[in-house]
Amino acid sequence: MLRKPHLVLLIAVALVVLVLLALPEQTRSRVRMAIASLFLPLFGLASTAQNAVDRAAASAVPRGTLVARIRELEEQNRRFQLEAVEARAAARETDRLRAMAGYAPRSPWKLKPARVIGRDPANWWRGVHVDLGAREGMMTNLPVLTPEGLVGKVAEVGPWTSRVVLVGDPNCPVAAALADSGSTGIVRGVSGGDIEGAIVDLSFLPRSAVVRPGMRVVTSGQGGVFPSGIQVGEVIDSRAVGEGVYLDARVRLSVNLGALDHVWIKVP
């Protein structure tokens, strides 16, 4: 049986929990990020250890392999430089056409690199922690991406770290479109759940939309958070839902969200 002091202790803890659960969302978020920032030295220690392991592994790579890798990267760099020249010419042409049509010129993206320092320990949510916080100008709802495509958005910001909610989490819906046809829908977590987190649903596509496996899915830019044209993934298959009122397509994400180590955050 519980003694009286023990009962008092349990009631006190229950009260603490109730107060925490009843906090307004913003206050709760601040308290959470404050507690999470206590782990910052440990995250730093873990990344230092990881860097040391990486350096040790790199020092064991034979010189011949490194030279071959450098040549491969130089070749890739030359190809990217040519593509950049082509892209700059296309951007100039687009700006000229936009000006002729009376549209405001597109402003270039400002991206900040961030390192993934941790993942959400709960299995219900999909999120990662990155090493940029309010001190580096982070704020909520900033898009997060990699060269392969969309990763998610900044959900909570602490002084030194931020929490990013990943595409496929129920709290990170994305306004998306089929790149070929322009039919729009909403990307969200796959119905029934996907253990690996590599597949999401593109819901609310119009019934008349042409959806074929392999079609590219990109952000539509209509949601106010993600700019248009960021690669989300490729269609696997589709089915009619809501008694045939609209279509749902399963989409395989372009980014391997389970192996993220570096991401880019688009800042205003």
Added chain:
Amino acid sequence: MNWVHPTAILLTVLLLAFGQAALPGFREITSVQPDFLPAVMVYVALHAGLPMTTAAALLGGLAFDALSAGPLGLSVVPLIAVGVFLHLRRDLLLRDSAWAQALLGAGAALVTSMGSLILLLGLWPLLSGAAETSGPWPERLGSLTTPPIVGPGLLWQWLVTAAAGAVGTPMVFGFFRWVDTTFQYQPVPKSGYRTDRDREIARGRR
């Protein structure tokens, strides 16, 4: 018990919560992140008092929730429930058998995971945040506006969680046994010598 034992318990709880966020090794293999905090709760409930059990659950739950997207404080409830339940029945439970430890660990991990989900879904209308702005598209929702998606994958999650609890609990017991033998003075064995006074039979009048 001196200060080493409680300090070791609280440090372990903090490090486990951190490790589950920072070391994704298990997740890469099984696609599921097992929770080892229930394993520590089994040990604490059987080897420490109720205040320590409560402190470990509070610290572990808050640390876990601080690194997660879930509502802050929710994980404390199932951890404390498991801890108090085991603590109240500690005289009936085997604590030195590895099999008993594994069974208790699997059960505790399963109950904690199920309890968290039931609380999360049951209290969702009270816990969820409001939308920051209204609009035709829901991209600008608050950070916690939609409940988690529950599907058949949950069975695999619980299987892995129970297995991790079963494997982790004997390891936790072994770790704390090592901490005790390494950092604490061991009790001096009782001498077989008895003084004459011990042998005297106290007789008295009725």
